[in-house]
Amino acid sequence: MELDSLYQEVILDHYKKPHHKGLPAGEIQVHHVNPNCGDEITLSLEIKDGVFVDLTWDGVGCSISQASASIMGDLVSGKTVAQAAEVLREFTELMQSKGNILGNEEVLEDAIALAGVSKFPARVKCALLGWMAFKDAAIQNGAEI
Amino acid sequence: MELDSLYQEVILDHYKKPHHKGLPAGEIQVHHVNPNCGDEITLSLEIKDGVFVDLTWDGVGCSISQASASIMGDLVSGKTVAQAAEVLREFTELMQSKGNILGNEEVLEDAIALAGVSKFPARVKCALLGWMAFKDAAIQNGAEI
Amino acid sequence: MSSILDVATIKRDFPIFNEEMRGGKRLVFLDSAATSQKPIQVLDAERNFYTTSNAAVHRGSYYLAERASEVFENSRQKVADFLGVAPEEIVFTKSATESLNLLAVSFERGTGSLAIGPGDEIVVSELEHHANLLPWQQLAKRTGATLKWFEMEQDGSLDLSAMDRVITSKCKIVAITHQSNVLGSVPDLAPIIAATHAVGALFVLDACQSVPHQPIDVRALGADFMVFSGHKALGPTGVGVLWGRAEILNAMEPFLYGGSMIETVTMTGATWAPAPKKFEAGVPNMAQVVGLGAALDYLSNVGMANIHLWELELTQYALDGLKAIEGVRVVGPQGIIDRGGVISFTIAGLHPHDVGQVMDQYGVAVRTGHHCAWPLIRKLGLTGTTRASFYLYNDFSDVDIFLESVVGARDYFGKR
Amino acid sequence: MSSILDVATIKRDFPIFNEEMRGGKRLVFLDSAATSQKPIQVLDAERNFYTTSNAAVHRGSYYLAERASEVFENSRQKVADFLGVAPEEIVFTKSATESLNLLAVSFERGTGSLAIGPGDEIVVSELEHHANLLPWQQLAKRTGATLKWFEMEQDGSLDLSAMDRVITSKCKIVAITHQSNVLGSVPDLAPIIAATHAVGALFVLDACQSVPHQPIDVRALGADFMVFSGHKALGPTGVGVLWGRAEILNAMEPFLYGGSMIETVTMTGATWAPAPKKFEAGVPNMAQVVGLGAALDYLSNVGMANIHLWELELTQYALDGLKAIEGVRVVGPQGIIDRGGVISFTIAGLHPHDVGQVMDQYGVAVRTGHHCAWPLIRKLGLTGTTRASFYLYNDFSDVDIFLESVVGARDYFGKR
């Protein structure tokens, strides 16, 4: 079933047990919404010694948006700004690929499970919600990303 | 030629030598415009002993609007309010007939030459311009028309 | 049992039902509350306008322009007849959204009793679509007026106990929906309209969800203004309607300024044509207006009373089916009393987006999210619902597939 | 001589040319400045949207909604490519008239440099169509700003000698047409745009008469905003475009409030989506937007440079012919320098309405009157003109019949 390419096992796992989820603690918090469906995310992080730390988020949303935020947290935590920028770039590219690329597993790790989302244009925004919040928070923390 | 039913001899005669045309003199003057083409008419009249007198008008417009105003002046001058109302009603009906009636010559006299206008919907407003100004002026003079 | 509508025949008029959905499924279209599908008669009417009559209306005096003006004004007459009002009272806009914004801005520019200013009150309800909330909310902000509202009960009705506090002598406008686009609930408008008129205010009816689905007698309802969108009533996109009482329309300020809405123009000032032209600046959406006329003809031929009854039958059947599915909760009114053919529901533990995605795999088109009525959704304590809405081209087999897909959605995530 | 365009082939794409006019005449359509005819490709694109992809864009996540959103956004890309700008800078409206009113109202609601208030100055010209005069004139009246304007010379150019008095440091907005819809004259905009930017004001280009007829590079022109109507560019009725520089659009206040233009909504307040969505409230004119995309494809295939050259050839031929007719006076520019394919003329002693009526009998569709540019007509000391305007589907035989009909009009009244 085509649907299984969207809802991969990894995604449902992250959805059920999201990582880094909890009340954000840091000083700078960003709040993003997907106005189409009302999904929301609040995210907080810090940069210490050029590395992203203490990333936490909270929010409501569909399995795709929740899982994607969870995976994003795993992928950028502990990474340098340059490394995270690379992940972000690759992920965004994957989402815009309309199913034409598979994603670079070395960089994207679990996030390649989200490749199927790119075939469902209305869901791409769901997958990107957490990532856009991350990008915004990174910028507010002074990162050039 | 279909056109000749629109531009009857009588109409062109009135167009070239309009009756009652000149600077309006009365106290109450009405000014009407056809916003589509910019044609204008200023009209003045009085009611004495229940009869329309001193009708004069001035304005710019196409042959149809000028001729129709001229004919209207002939038809309502010296008429009682009730008589003029009858003429107005018959003429309006003729204009809205889409070419389906010929007009009552006893009441409309020269104005039946305008019957052809009703087949050209965009020109009906031209033919009615003077008549609507007359109606308005009559009302402003207290006539129930 | 012979059914109220001959849906098989109706469906054949809608070419989109020949399209294949994901996985080769047939289309089960249950999103007519968002926009309706179009019968071939409407498509042909639009095309026919372009291929036989296309010219700028009300401006040229040549043959094509005459034809164009004639079919255009015929359409205005059809809309007027459909609503039981006079053609001069029908203003064509691009959408219900524009119609409502037109009203709000006209009141901002208005004078006397048609003005909104500091101290005035505007009343809406928690049921409203954003299109009937934001224009008034923002008008209040700009003018210093106060926005008040009727609260919603959990069953989708309005709490009228606060009537006297909501509608006061300061009230100038009350704008409320005829039917919730989220829950299908039909608020009890009669007492609200009476209270509106008792304080000398004007009542604006958002009839987007009613005009396409049931017989309407606007005058009998007692509204002063009414709006709806053509695209939800089998008509083309890009055309909406504003109905207003003639004497009010004539006293109102224009919204859009431009060609065809003027009487005279100089560099320093202008005067306006009488309504409805005053509100129709520019070359209008001619083909869409003509298409809307054809759509209303189509609806009238089928019969609005029949359509209404049919939708309620489908709704009853769907409600019964949904309630029998474990984990499903119908939101809003539970029966078919005071409701139309719109059903919102949730599935325990599942996000509407995920529900809709699985249903899509069955060819079922439903809407998920806040349905442009975010305050209503928040009031229900939800972040969204899944919504199914019916129209004359739906039948029981559509509902069966719908129910099957709801079970499918629940199980798809439940099992994993 | 091989001609620039293969008009015979082009004409076959426009079904309306098969229609019979009064007296069985073929259609000689010379009113494209008012609205253009539509090729079958545009009609098919619209129909195809309805029969394969119709659903509310940006809202549903089901298959049809995905398709609808995709073709809709593709069309935005096409418009952007056509103008050489970014898709986020393209706002779809219902018409150029709406686009211009959108701007005026947004400035009324704006803050900082995007606000209009007492003491500010707004500049237009005497060439303007009512759609680019009245929104600004009325904005000035509402806000206490001052409306100023460039005067027109008898040849349809603008008097730039008063530049320093017209555009001062108080100036906030300058809104001028790219080409007169009455005379076809093309004002010298470069110095005006330079002066506009020198005082920190914004330049609005009314490109209704240029975008459909010639290659345009909006960025090279240096405008800040540009508007045009789809229906004059082979597109459907009911769709217009506003282009604006991204950073300005994003800082501006919305015009219409409703669904799809929001970020968050509560009963007491709301925040807005980024442009262009901020300006596209409600279910949009989807089929019309898709049709406009097909229209621009059609124009691009023929080639805008070719269309422009062809129209100038026809114009030269028509001007020569008109000048040879006794009693006829061409109004405005006398040659093809700084003009487009629009010609206004008068016949001594005849009212334009009567002229147009006789020409109609030859199957010739021309516009008569003030052409929604009343101040311009008054400035010329006229009450109206007869106007012929050309497009890619016209050829020399059309001009021949046109000239014959002009003589016919003169003689019809002259002889009697």
Ligand SMILES: Cc1ncc(COP(=O)(O)O)c(C=O)c1O
């Ligand atoms: C120069 C110009 N500006 C604005 C408009 C208004 O366009 P629309 O009526 O399509 O809104 C027109 C056409 O009527 C025009 O020629």
Ligand SMILES: Cc1ncc(COP(=O)(O)O)c(C=O)c1O
């Ligand atoms: C109740 C209600 N009001 C207003 C609207 C706005 O209609 P449109 O988007 O066609 O302008 C809708 C539909 O979206 C609606 O359901």
